[in-house]
Amino acid sequence: MAKGKYRFNAESLTYEKIEHSTKKIVMIGVTYLVGFVTVGFIFMFTWLHFFPSAREHTLMDENAELRNQYSILDNRIQKLEGLLNDMAERDNNIYRVIFEANPIPQEIRNAGFGGVNRYAELQSKPNMEMVIETANRIDILNKKIYIQSLSFDTIISLAKNKKEMLKRIPAIQPLRNYKFSSGFGYRIHPVYKTYRMHTGIDLTAPTGTKIYATGDGVVRDAEYSQGYGKMVLIDHGYSFQTVYGHMSKIVVRPGQKVSRGDIIGMVGNTGTSTGSHLHYEVRRHGSPVNPINYYLSDLTPKEFDELLQMSKQTNQSFD
Secondary structure (H helix, E strand, C coil), rough: CCCCCCCEECCCCCCEECCCCHHCCCCCCCHHHHHHHHHHHHHHHHHHHHCHHHHHHHHHHHHHHHHHHHHHHHHHHHHHHHHHHHHHHHHHHHHHHHHCCCCCCHHHCCCCCCCCCCHHHHHHCCCCCHHHHHHHHHHHHHHHHHHHHHHHHHHHHHHCHHHHHHCCCCCCCCCCCCEEEEEEEEEEEECCCCEEEEEEEEEEECCCCCEECCCCCEEEECCCCCCCCEEEEEEECEEEEECCCCCCCCCCCCCEEEECCEEEEEECCCCCCCCCEEEEEEECEEEEEEEHCCCCCCCCCCCCCHHHHHCCCCCEEEC
């Protein structure tokens, strides 16, 4: 039998050869071709997707190495951030406390960068989020290090001037012999009979008792004031000032330099006062603070504790 495809004709009981038209042959060819192309495409996609090329392998290895290096860099930045935060904590709560300096506010230490967008060029490129974040953290670290460096320069300067500062802090009692009569805080005013803030302490002593400067400084005021009467204000520098009120006599003048222990006047009863006494104030950064906290040089611990207890008693002041 000749080659070809045949079909059985039941009526004639013979085999008849199947003849295909040219069109049908073309259609069959196209069908096979499309099938082969489809299978080939699926195979190629599967191969490329699950079996990377040599270049892709190289890129994947490079990306893995970059991620590893970034992880190492991130850990180092975290350690630097922790170290810098520890330095700032010690700076504010130890060094600056020792040298009587104001702490640096956290908003200044953590201030960002204003103005021009420093990362605009990077933002225009794809997949740069990690780089931008790292660059931003490094910039913030650089600024914090700069601020901390300036702070340490200040601390070093204060340390060099520590001896001078200790001479200027008001650290002794302004009178030698006295009776403690009224402390710092809210008290009943002796004249107005109202409950108001008493910005210093009252030390009772006879008229004419010598008053001593409690630290080195320069006399800024030596005059009569309506409330304080005859009063002296000494600027000690380092944000300290002291006020001596109700004096009977002033023996210093404005602009005069005084040393700790110098006589600046005599106890009296001038101004708004109900008895012979000294009204003594210590001001820090322009605000009154409790002078008892600066009685450092001429009291034993027991004497200081007794004086501290007396200063806490709520009573009527002399002014």
